[in-house]
Amino acid sequence: MILGILGSAAKDSVTREILLRAGERVARAKTRLHLVDLAVEFPEPHRLAEYDDPPPGSQTARLRALAARCDAAVLATPVYHGSYSALLKNALDHLTGDALTGRPVGLIAAGGGPRGAGTACDQLRTVVRALGGWAAPTHVATTAADLVPGPPLDFLDARLDALAAELLSFPRPSRRPPP
Numbered sequence: 396m397i398l399g400i401l402g403s404a405a406k407d408s409v410t411r412e413i414l415l416r417a418g419e420r421v422a423r424a425k426t427r428l429h430l431v432d433l434a435v436e437f438p439e440p441h442r443l444a445e446y447d448d449p450p451p452g453s454q455t456a457r458l459r460a461l462a463a464r465c466d467a468a469v470l471a472t473p474v475y476h477g478s479y480s481a482l483l484k485n486a487l488d489h490l491t492g493d494a495l496t497g498r499p500v501g502l503i504a505a506g507g508g509p510r511g512a513g514t515a516c517d518q519l520r521t522v523v524r525a526l527g528g529w530a531a532p533t534h535v536a537t538t539a540a541d542l543v544p545g546p547p548l549d550f551l552d553a554r555l556d557a558l559a560a561e562l563l564s565f566p567r568p569s570r571r572p573p574p
């Protein structure tokens with residue numbers, strides 16, 4: 396299972412649209428993208444007091460369980476003032492430092508303008524590293540304009556193809572040889 400974490404609360408979110416397109420690609424390889432809509436499923440602020448021992452069923456426990464089950468993850472964020480969203484950061488702060496160990500992580504950012512999305516992806520790379528994950532080399536830095544049919548959408552899809560291929564090329568934990 397690939398865990399897709401959506402960091403936008405917007406109605407008709409562009410970021411969601413791009414993440415769903417990534418999901419279509421992994422589905423073709425018979426892998427499921429489990430989309431977590433943070434604004435709906437994990438809206439509570441991080442509770443530091445629960446960090447070491449999250450109560451069963453709590454938001455922290457549920458998010459950690461999903462991270463532990465995934466073979467890979469995709470972090471998808473809108474660009475807010477040159478960075479990734481607080482909604483996504485709040486979710487990632489619920490995780491422990493080994494939450495993504497040994498797993499590849501894809502990065503998607505959607506901005507309103509031509510700048511910012513690449514920066515948000517690069518900033519997320521440092522967070523992925525802190526969580527023990529392997530950020531895929533290809534990130535998808537995009538804008539709503541890329542969803543226009545024709546060359547923009549073709550190029551976006553080509554980047555999503557490359558990202559999906561990188562995620563799927565990584566050996567799954569269950570298929571790795573024992574240490």
Ligand SMILES: Cc1cc2nc3c(=O)[nH]c(=O)nc-3n(C[C@H](O)[C@H](O)[C@H](O)COP(=O)(O)O)c2cc1C
Nearest residue numbers: 403405408409410473474475476477506507508511
């Ligand atoms: C508070 C706020 C700050 C934003 N800052 C930027 C920015 O710095 N650079 C940019 O390109 N777009 C910026 N935008 C535009 C959004 O990134 C853009 O509308 C994006 O498509 C939103 O994705 P979503 O529809 O998935 O929420 C900002 C939007 C908001 C609401």
